[in-house]
Amino acid sequence: MAERVEGFNFEQRHGKERVRVARLWKTKEGKHYVVEWRVGISLFSDCVNSYLRDDNSDIVATDTMKNTVYAKAKECSEILSVENFAIELAKHFISFYRQVTTAIVNIVEKPWERIIVDGQPHMHGFKLGSERHTVEAIVKKSGALQLTSGVEGLSVLKTTKSGFEGFIRDKYTALPETRERMLATEVTGLWRYSYESLSSVPQKPLYFMERYGDVKRVLLETFFGPPNVGVYSPSVQSTLYQMARATLNRFPDIDSVQLKMPNIHFLPVNISNTGGQIVKFNDDVYLPTDEPHGSIQATLSRFWSKM
Ligand SMILES: O=c1[nH]c(=O)c2[nH]c(=O)[nH]c2[nH]1
Structure with missing residues (x-):
């Protein structure tokens, strides 16, 4: 332009x-x-x-x-x-x-x-x-139309079924590997619809309102897994990808999904003084933080999509 x-x-x-x-x-x-x-x-x-x-x-x-x-x-x-x-x-x-x-x-x-x-x-x-x-x-x-819907501020937390192992270890690395941690994030999602002209938009007045609820449900179900057993997350990256993929697989009129999922850390609390250990972490007491936080984002699109 x-x-x-x-x-x-x-x-x-x-x-x-x-x-x-x-x-x-x-x-x-x-x-x-x-x-x-x-x-x-x-x-x-x-x-x-x-x-x-x-x-x-x-x-x-x-x-x-x-x-x-x-x-x-x-x-x-x-x-x-x-x-x-x-x-x-x-x-x-x-x-x-x-x-x-x-x-x-x-x-x-x-x-x-x-x-x-x-x-x-x-x-x-x-x-x-x-x-x-x-x-x-x-x-x-x-x-011509480009229609992108989204959700922001979707804060979610699971208290187990999350780990992070096998990452690069070098002289700067201190993070221990784990198969047991909290996983917390605030999802920002954008999904682009395939309707590319004003005349192709579905006529049902509340169509996109329902879609919004359905997309959120798919994102959340994928993040958490089934109520009784959950689903193991080997990284925020892997969970993000599963969520984006589930959205594209489920909704044929969505061409592209972008997810931003900061890794909001809950740090294990261990406190000692010269007399010994005051608090020993046993997957029970955490220090919740918002800074610094990890930042992980990706966009998954169908081959023919323009986003
Ligand atoms: O799921 C994670 N992905 C990372 O890239 C990362 N980096 C880190 O320090 N912890 C984590 N966790």
Whole structure:
């Protein structure tokens, strides 16, 4: 998207970040559905004169972009997935303004979950969960689409069935080999859907909402293994790969999965003084840390995927 100006290459975009909106829907029976979104918009548009010639006549004001978030939220009379909202917004910008060639919409959904009171789902009560659902929709004027959903802040811990052995040992290595350790991480996942045009997106309004739940379930089931026996993890690397592979194997409309899984260390506690050992580690007392942490990430894609 670079263009030539005054003998230079020039690339530009403008948008609005962190536009916060909440939308409430009410059924006739009085059941409420609420979402809270943090929206980012970035537009590629022909407005080079604003940079070069003090001429703003081709600029979509970022304040207008912000207003559009609220206007489009108002227009959505039925509950819809965060993916569908992102696509709707992006579609608006590329079709409404002749100057806009590509619209990128990023949204993070705040995890409001219906509360259970006396074993019953509450009609209008919600509590904040932990991990967040994310989406990025990139829409071009041609109708070409790139749709990437994700999860962030998915913190998981297992207290056994994890080890790390056989790594390089040299004069700097102090880490003992082990077949028994805690494994903790905060998963950030991104998965790219195979729908490459606006017209190919599934019509079912809550399709991507269900997919989000299903992908999370597959990631978690693979991380933990069956409830009674678990599954042994020889490294974060191996577990990450299994999780990405399970996602691609399970969902034919996902082409590519990126996982970031920091290794959040729980250090064995051993304390001694001159009188002897005060605490001897026996897989029981740990020092939880967040820094430093290992950082492990990978992307697994189908052969034909573009990510
Ligand atoms: O699963 C692990 N992968 C590593 O690359 C690594 N490095 C390290 O010190 N501990 C671990 N654990």
